[in-house]
Amino acid sequence: MKQLDDFYLNLEEPIKGTFLALKEIILKQDKDITHVLKYGMLFFCYKGKMFCYLWIHKKFKQPYLAIVEGKHFDEPFLIQESRSRMKIMLLDPNKDLPLEQIEMIIQSAINLYKSGIIKV
Incomplete structure (x- = not known):
């Protein structure tokens, strides 16, 4: 757990605050x-299967929430870019988080796993 805590502590504000808030939002869903550090990134797993992660967009320098099975969703706020499977939700660290959208997409991702479409 120390590695995970250190990851957050080493981030600079406002991204640190954004990631810490997202962690709480995701875990309470x-x-x-579960929450793990994998490939040097903040991953969240549902019953051991990776379903989303947090990272910083290289080009835009903004934090984002990535949905591993994003290809199953058509929400306009999710961006595919050159990814075949994942979609991301860019977040402005200087604004309030779009809580309803975040909770909705996390619940939708969980339901995808619960439905059996994605094997857990």
Whole structure:
């Protein structure tokens, strides 16, 4: 857990605050969500299966929430870019987080796993 805590502590504001808030939002969505540091990134797993992660967009220098199975969603706020499977939600660290959109897409991703479309 220390590695995970250190990751957050080494971030600079306002991205640190954004990531810490997202961590709390994501973890409270379901008791089966776990939080791990994988490939040097902040991943969230549902019953051990990776379903989303947090990272910083190289070009825009903005934090984002990535949905691993994003290809299953058509929400206009999710961006595909050159990814075949994942979609991202760019976030402005200087503005309030779009809580309803974040919770909705996290719940939709969890439901995808619960439905059996994605094997857990």
